[in-house]
Amino acid sequence: MATQQTRSLARFMMAPSVVLLFVWMIVPLVITIWFSFQQYNPLNPIRDGFVGFSNYALFYSNPAFLQSILNTLTLVVSVLLITVIGGILLALLIDQPMWGQGIVRILVISPFFVMPPVAALVWKNMIMHPQYGVFADIARFFGAQPIDWFGQHPMLAIIIIVAWQWLPFATLILLTALQSLDGEQKEAAEMDGAGFISRFIYLTLPHMSRAITVVILIQTIFLLSVYAEILVTTNGGPGYASTNLPFLVYQKALLEFKIGQASAGGVIAVILANIVAFFAMRAVGKNLDK
Amino acid sequence: MARSVTTRHKTIATVAAWIVALLIFFPILYTIITSFKSEQEAIQGFSIIPSGTFESYTEVQAQSGYFKFFFNSVLLSVGSTILALLVAIPAAWSMAFSPTKRTKDILMWMLSTKMMPAVAVLFPIYLIFRDTGLLDSRIGLMIMLMLINLPIVVWMLYTYFREIPGEILEAARMDGASLWNEIVYVLTPMAVPGIASTMLLNIILAWNEAFWTIRLTTTEAAPLTAFISSFSSPQGLFWAKLSAASTLAIAPILIMGWFSQKQLVRGLTFGAVK
Numbered sequence: 001m002a003t004q005q006t007r008s009l010a011r012f013m014m015a016p017s018v019v020l021l022f023v024w025m026i027v028p029l030v031i032t033i034w035f036s037f038q039q040y041n042p043l044n045p046i047r048d049g050f051v052g053f054s055n056y057a058l059f060y061s062n063p064a065f066l067q068s069i070l071n072t073l074t075l076v077v078s079v080l081l082i083t084v085i086g087g088i089l090l091a092l093l094i095d096q097p098m099w100g101q102g103i104v105r106i107l108v109i110s111p112f113f114v115m116p117p118v119a120a121l122v123w124k125n126m127i128m129h130p131q132y133g134v135f136a137d138i139a140r141f142f143g144a145q146p147i148d149w150f151g152q153h154p155m156l157a158i159i160i161i162v163a164w165q166w167l168p169f170a171t172l173i174l175l176t177a178l179q180s181l182d183g184e185q186k187e188a189a190e191m192d193g194a195g196f197i198s199r200f201i202y203l204t205l206p207h208m209s210r211a212i213t214v215v216i217l218i219q220t221i222f223l224l225s226v227y228a229e230i231l232v233t234t235n236g237g238p239g240y241a242s243t244n245l246p247f248l249v250y251q252k253a254l255l256e257f258k259i260g261q262a263s264a265g266g267v268i269a270v271i272l273a274n275i276v277a278f279f280a281m282r283a284v285g286k287n288l289d290k
Numbered sequence: 291m292a293r294s295v296t297t298r299h300k301t302i303a304t305v306a307a308w309i310v311a312l313l314i315f316f317p318i319l320y321t322i323i324t325s326f327k328s329e330q331e332a333i334q335g336f337s338i339i340p341s342g343t344f345e346s347y348t349e350v351q352a353q354s355g356y357f358k359f360f361f362n363s364v365l366l367s368v369g370s371t372i373l374a375l376l377v378a379i380p381a382a383w384s385m386a387f388s389p390t391k392r393t394k395d396i397l398m399w400m401l402s403t404k405m406m407p408a409v410a411v412l413f414p415i416y417l418i419f420r421d422t423g424l425l426d427s428r429i430g431l432m433i434m435l436m437l438i439n440l441p442i443v444v445w446m447l448y449t450y451f452r453e454i455p456g457e458i459l460e461a462a463r464m465d466g467a468s469l470w471n472e473i474v475y476v477l478t479p480m481a482v483p484g485i486a487s488t489m490l491l492n493i494i495l496a497w498n499e500a501f502w503t504i505r506l507t508t509t510e511a512a513p514l515t516a517f518i519s520s521f522s523s524p525q526g527l528f529w530a531k532l533s534a535a536s537t538l539a540i541a542p543i544l545i546m547g548w549f550s551q552k553q554l555v556r557g558l559t560f561g562a563v564k
Contacts, residue, residue, distance in 0.1 A: 013380035028411035096303035113547035228500035266410035277405035
């Protein structure tokens with residue numbers, strides 16, 4: 001039984017973390033909400049003042065806004081599809097008996113450790129560059145016209161880069177889950193004459209379901225706020241073709257100094273993240289009890 | 291009873307897996323190769339055998355003072371990790387060893403702070419940093435990175451500490467060990483591996499953080515993430531130099547990452563997948 005003394009000691013030990021995180025979460029958020037109802041422009045302070053919901057209205061009527069929400073969701077959903085399906089296939093492949101499995105694992109996981117600006121620049125210049133990139137070399141080898149990835153298909157290019165960064169994460173987690181599957185169960189199923197497909201659907205997939213949930217939820221958190229990849233490749237363009245919500249807010253705040261509108265965008269981003277977070281917390285919370 | 295694996299099956303799996311693995315690794319490999327080319331070679335089309343020159347490496351340092359950024363990255367990632375551990379260890383400790391009804395709620399709440407999109411608080415943080423003179427300062431960024439990763443650190447330590455059996459403490463107490471002895475001889479040796487893995491993962495995350503490190507720095511405190519981003523608007527020939535800078539920026543973390551695969555899974559899934 002915890003005594004009064006140990007309980008207050010425990011509180012004392014937790015205080016720094018709790019207080020720090022509380023301040024870090026509440027103070028900036030309150031300032032953002034406050035600014036979202038203000039006209040505030042450091043370059044043109046004459047018209048500053050309370051404006052009600054007009055920042056939200058402005059943000060909403062901006063054609064870039066809907067485009068950015070759409071881009072945000074496109075990016076999240078596409079990368080999730082690629083990494084989860086690709087991750088399952090890759091995990092199944094790597095789980096097979098083979099020579100040099102350790103090295104294969106290391107090669108596959110590596111992109112995850114590459115910092116986002118490096119990943120984006122390497123893809124932009126070495127791989128997808130319409131003149132000097134490897135893709136262009138391949139296209140020319142087959143006598144085709146090289147594709148200007150960031151000019152013609154900016155979203156697709158960014159999706160490919162981000163998927164490359166996150167496929168290793170999905171693979172690693174799914175592989176870990178796969179390897180904890182009981183070998184005897186597999187053997188029993190095999191002896192009962194279950195083929196590869198039915199073994200996969202009735203045994204492997206249910207076993208991996210928790211890991212798949214976790215992969216989806218954690219990736220969603222990070223994918224909702226992709227930033228550096230866009231900054232160093234397309235800079236949101238052409239036009240707003242590859243601007244996502246975080247990038248739009250950044251542009252409004254630090255490039256156009258429309259702080260009120262940027263804050264309104266920030267609040268919308270928080271709401272969007274909260275909807276996702278609600279499901280995320282429930283799933284992770286359930287796993288806690290096991 | 292082991293499943294019999296035919297050599298044919300194993301060969302096919304090996305070949306397929308190696309092809310896929312090399313394709314995935316290719317952009318990194320090609321960056322490393324290009325870093326040993328001269329600028330002329332780098333744009334002459336596809337080739338995987340470099341002339342083996344080191345000139346890009348020396349030029350990156352000479353032109354941009356690369357090692358200042360490298361030093362900042364080391365300082366920020368290690369510094370913020372140590373700060374986070376100092377704050378998180380007591381919290382995780384008390385939650386693991388004297389949990390209350392609210393422990394789980396507090397953990398979930400901590401996790402929820404991680405879900406707040408950084409961009410939503412970009413301007414307030416920018417203002418706070420500007421007004422307190424923390425903009426472009428190492429200590430400011432260190433605190434920032436510490437706060438960002440604190441929930442993960444608490445969570446990860448908590449899952450490790452929770453695995454230390456409480457009975458051992460009771461046994462030590464029965465044998466008359468003082469609190470100090472308990473901590474030094476019983477708990478510390480059992481906690482060190484968990485703390486070390488947490489540290490490793492957190493250094494990786496802090497090293498690669500690419501929002502605040504870019505936006506809150508200009509020159510003095512800028513780490514490698516900011517340095518590399520400045521390459522996005524290039525002047526002149528720079529493929530080989532970019533590759534050299536990139537290779538140096540990712541090499542230390544890549545190697546650390548290879549050694550921490552298992553901890554990574556656990557840390558990033560908040561203990562849900564082990």
